[in-house]
Amino acid sequence: MQKDKLPEVGTTIFTVMTSLAQQHNAINLSQGFPDFPCDKALKKAVQKRIEKDYNQYAPMAGVEILRKRIQKICQEHYGVHYDWEKEITITVGATEGLFCAIAAVVHPNDEVILFEPAYDSYAPVVKLFGGKIVPIALYPPDFQIPWETLKEKISSKTKLIILNTPHNPIAKVWTQEEIEQLWQLIKGRNIFVISDEVYEYIAFVPFFSVRQHSQLRERSFIVGSFGKSLHVTGWKVGYVLAPEPLTTLLRKIHQFTPFCVSTPLQYGIADYLTTHPDFYQKTLQLYERKRKLFLNLLKETRFEPLNCQGTYFMLLRYGHISTMDDVAFSQYLTKEVGVAVIPISVFYSGNYSDNIIRICFAKQDEVLIAAAKRLATL
Numbered sequence: 294m295q296k297d298k299l300p301e302v303g304t305t306i307f308t309v310m311t312s313l314a315q316q317h318n319a320i321n322l323s324q325g326f327p328d329f330p331c332d333k334a335l336k337k338a339v340q341k342r343i344e345k346d347y348n349q350y351a352p353m354a355g356v357e358i359l360r361k362r363i364q365k366i367c368q369e370h371y372g373v374h375y376d377w378e379k380e381i382t383i384t385v386g387a388t389e390g391l392f393c394a395i396a397a398v399v400h401p402n403d404e405v406i407l408f409e410p411a412y413d414s415y416a417p418v419v420k421l422f423g424g425k426i427v428p429i430a431l432y433p434p435d436f437q438i439p440w441e442t443l444k445e446k447i448s449s450k451t452k453l454i455i456l457n458t459p460h461n462p463i464a465k466v467w468t469q470e471e472i473e474q475l476w477q478l479i480k481g482r483n484i485f486v487i488s489d490e491v492y493e494y495i496a497f498v499p500f501f502s503v504r505q506h507s508q509l510r511e512r513s514f515i516v517g518s519f520g521k522s523l524h525v526t527g528w529k530v531g532y533v534l535a536p537e538p539l540t541t542l543l544r545k546i547h548q549f550t551p552f553c554v555s556t557p558l559q560y561g562i563a564d565y566l567t568t569h570p571d572f573y574q575k576t577l578q579l580y581e582r583k584r585k586l587f588l589n590l591l592k593e594t595r596f597e598p599l600n601c602q603g604t605y606f607m608l609l610r611y612g613h614i615s616t617m618d619d620v621a622f623s624q625y626l627t628k629e630v631g632v633a634v635i636p637i638s639v640f641y642s643g644n645y646s647d648n649i650i651r652i653c654f655a656k657q658d659e660v661l662i663a664a665a666k667r668l669a670t671l
């Protein structure tokens with residue numbers, strides 16, 4: 294019998310809740326994807342490229358015009374320079390970018406610091422490459438970074454720190470001061486950083502990217518996703534920004550995983566970004582409106598929203614409604630009330646219990662209105 298490399302990995306809570314939602318005909322606010330279409334012009338841009346026969350392998354690091362477009366956006370939007378040839382790589386969604394970045398730097402017995410609750414695709418990859426997870430829990434209501442604990446947990450074995458801003462599921466955005474504080478703790482040490490910034494354009498407070506920290510960026514992989522920015526999660530097109538030495542390591546892995554990313558999708562996205570340079574304002578306006586709509590709808594319920602600084606997720610406290618733990622309560626909501634949600638305890642590796650669930654508000658207005666109506670019955 295072959296030994297399982299990831300014995301603790303089973304079916305994810307997202308799959309479980311989605312199938313429960315289907316069984317019970319519940320409104321699905323659990324999984325994080327938009328239920329509305331992307332811009333028609335984006336679909337047309339890709340169709341055009343397919344028709345014009347852009348259908349063979351793309352260059353390993355990504356097509357030139359898309360990488361040049363990302364270089365331009367970094368310059369104009371963030372005021373920073375990343376060289377399209379040496380420092381920008383197109384990946385199969387952020388997920389592949391995260392995989393390759395972790396694989397590039399983690400060796401057996403290296404320690405990797407994760408802030409929990411943590412998005413579920415980091416830890417298994419760290420383990421696959423023999424790394425050891427050192428979790429640091431953040432707690433509601435503010436999910437403050439426990440700087441003293443972080444300082445204590447950093448050791449000579451620490452190789453990597455993974456952060457996520459804006460953060461899924463807690464909707465926190467790291468401030469410039471927090472990024473600077475992180476730098477102060479790791480400078481002078483051989484520690485790398487992965488900053489998962491897939492929700493970079495969905496921040497309702499000022500967003501400071503790790504790429505804007507002139508020293509920290511020299512140690513960092515910044516991971517982005519067009520799936521999130523352009524409402525096309527199923528296309529799985531993402532990117533990684535990293536200084537040349539780190540990009541070289543990352544591409545060695547990328548070259549032998551997918552090798553390259555879908556050609557017409559890359560060209561189509563590049564064409565669309567050229568004709569729609571205001572795409573990120575539109576994305577932000579859309580989610581700002583949906584966030585406000587859902588917050589208003591929640592006033593008719595007994596759920597208490599926690600501060601949502603970014604992403605299209607929101608945490609809701611239900612302590613006034615039930616004493617059930619969050620897994621039981623999420624199942625109850627799905628089966629009995631008809632709204633599927635995600636418990637946040639699943640994002641922690643240790644025991645964690647608080648009466649908080651996560652919802653996704655990247656849904657059509659009618660869906661949010663119908664879900665809130667059901668939640669108001671409690």
Ligand SMILES: Cc1ncc(COP(=O)(O)O)c(C=O)c1O
Nearest residue numbers: 386387388412461491518520531
């Ligand atoms: C924090 C975070 N990182 C990465 C991803 C994966 O992005 P992609 O679909 O581009 O692989 C997600 C998707 O939900 C996410 O929430």
